Amino acid sequence: MKDFEVKILDDTDYKFIEALKSLGMSRNVATTLTYLSNVDEASSQEIEMSTGLRQPEVSVAMRHMRERSWIDIHNKKAVGKGRPTKIYKLSAPVEDIIKHYEQKIIEDTKTTMDAITKLKDITKKM
Numbered sequence: 001m002k003d004f005e006v007k008i009l010d011d012t013d014y015k016f017i018e019a020l021k022s023l024g025m026s027r028n029v030a031t032t033l034t035y036l037s038n039v040d041e042a043s044s045q046e047i048e049m050s051t052g053l054r055q056p057e058v059s060v061a062m063r064h065m066r067e068r069s070w071i072d073i074h075n076k077k078a079v080g081k082g083r084p085t086k087i088y089k090l091s092a093p094v095e096d097i098i099k100h101y102e103q104k105i106i107e108d109t110k111t112t113m114d115a116i117t118k119l120k121d122i123t124k125k126m
């Protein structure tokens with residue numbers, strides 16, 4: 001039997017996840033991002049065991065982060081025969097990821113405020 005060390009999320013991590021979710025990030029991405037921010041690198045299996053996410057949830061989160069260039073991926077050769085294991089590493093600083101959401105919220109707020117201004121202008125003319 002092989003020994004395997006797994007890091008688990010603590011209360012501070014869960015508060016961080018909730019804060020990310022309040023910005024509009026999905027639970028899966030927030031949980032995976034939080035885990036990766038606490039380790040150097042991890043396999044999908046390690047992420048699943050540590051976070052309680054299922055394999056499809058981790059895959060969806062990884063796709064989302066990969067599309068935004070937030071993670072690096074490399075393969076680790078499996079012992080014996082079999083497929084190599086994908087190893088994930090956070091490539092973007094967490095601060096930059098938070099800034100991405102900050103800018104998105106600012107843009108959304110500006111769009112909403114522009115719509116409100118237009119409505120006010122229209123009602124003045126009525």
